[in-house]
Amino acid sequence: MYDVAVIGGGPAGQSASLFLSRSGLKTLLLDNEKGLTQRALLKNHYGTGEITGTELVETGRKQAEEFGTEIKKAQVTDISKNGEGFAIETEDGETFEAGEVILATGANAKLAERIGLKTKAGQEKYVKTVIETDPDGHTSIDGIWAAGVAAGVSVHTIVTSGDGAKTAINLISKRKEERYIDHEAVPAKK
Numbered sequence: 111m112y113d114v115a116v117i118g119g120g121p122a123g124q125s126a127s128l129f130l131s132r133s134g135l136k137t138l139l140l141d142n143e144k145g146l147t148q149r150a151l152l153k154n155h156y157g158t159g160e161i162t163g164t165e166l167v168e169t170g171r172k173q174a175e176e177f178g179t180e181i182k183k184a185q186v187t188d189i190s191k192n193g194e195g196f197a198i199e200t201e202d203g204e205t206f207e208a209g210e211v212i213l214a215t216g217a218n219a220k221l222a223e224r225i226g227l228k229t230k231a232g233q234e235k236y237v238k239t240v241i242e243t244d245p246d247g248h249t250s251i252d253g254i255w256a257a258g259v260a261a262g263v264s265v266h267t268i269v270t271s272g273d274g275a276k277t278a279i280n281l282i283s284k285r286k287e288e289r290y291i292d293h294e295a296v297p298a299k300k
């Protein structure tokens with residue numbers, strides 16, 4: 111049983127996973143590895159300089175894994191309520207259990223529609239449908255959150271990765287019943 115399952119391993123899902131794992135939550139990231147960010151040449155991602163999408167996503171994956179996220183390649187086909195949490199089914203017939211779920215599935219709204227989440231029209235021409243969320247990232251189903259392009263934010267890596275972090279911080283804060291902060295300082299010089 112995982113605390114949180116993140117579906118989608120683009121910038122939003124990886125960034126969410128990194129924060130979730132660092133906060134001590136047992137986190138599973140399921141991604142079908144069909145993301146298109148690998149084709150991007152990013153010149154507008156603050157703080158990295160020019161970087162390819164492949165480098166960004168590989169670094170993000172390493173960071174999330176380093177902090178404890180379990181990453182598996184899988185096409186998620188269904189999510190259903192299971193006691194206190196959710197059962198997550200994959201195309202290969204595997205089932206994973208998690209207390210909460212973050213959907214970070216990019217421009218592909220098939221899974222959201224299948225499980226009956228409220229959706230709305232996307233704003234960019236190649237994002238037809240996005241998941242309806244409140245400002246914190248809650249969807250119409252309690253315990254399921256959404257982040258990144260799936261949640262309708264601007265299709266830029268700096269925005270989607272920030273939105274993944276934001277949603278994770280809101281989920282963690284709700285569990286801890288106080289605003290969560292993840293800060294570290296450079297050790298003082300002796």
Ligand SMILES: Cc1cc2nc3c(=O)[nH]c(=O)nc-3n(C[C@H](O)[C@H](O)[C@H](O)COP(=O)(O)OP(=O)(O)OC[C@H]3O[C@@H](n4cnc5c(N)ncnc54)[C@H](O)[C@@H]3O)c2cc1C
Pocket residue numbers: 117118119120121122123140141142143144145146147149150151152153154155163184185186187214215216217218221257258259260264265266267268270271
């Ligand atoms: C060619 C190209 C160039 C770009 N150039 C730039 C640029 O210069 N600057 C910039 O800021 N942005 C650029 N972008 C946009 C940027 O890549 C996206 O906005 C950003 O990656 C979206 O992040 P995300 O995590 O929300 O979604 P995504 O990166 O789309 O990640 C979603 C992931 O979820 C997976 N997934 C979906 N459904 C399922 C499922 N049911 N089960 C398992 N996995 C699933 C997808 O395959 C994907 O891996 C570019 C995009 C492309 C395609």
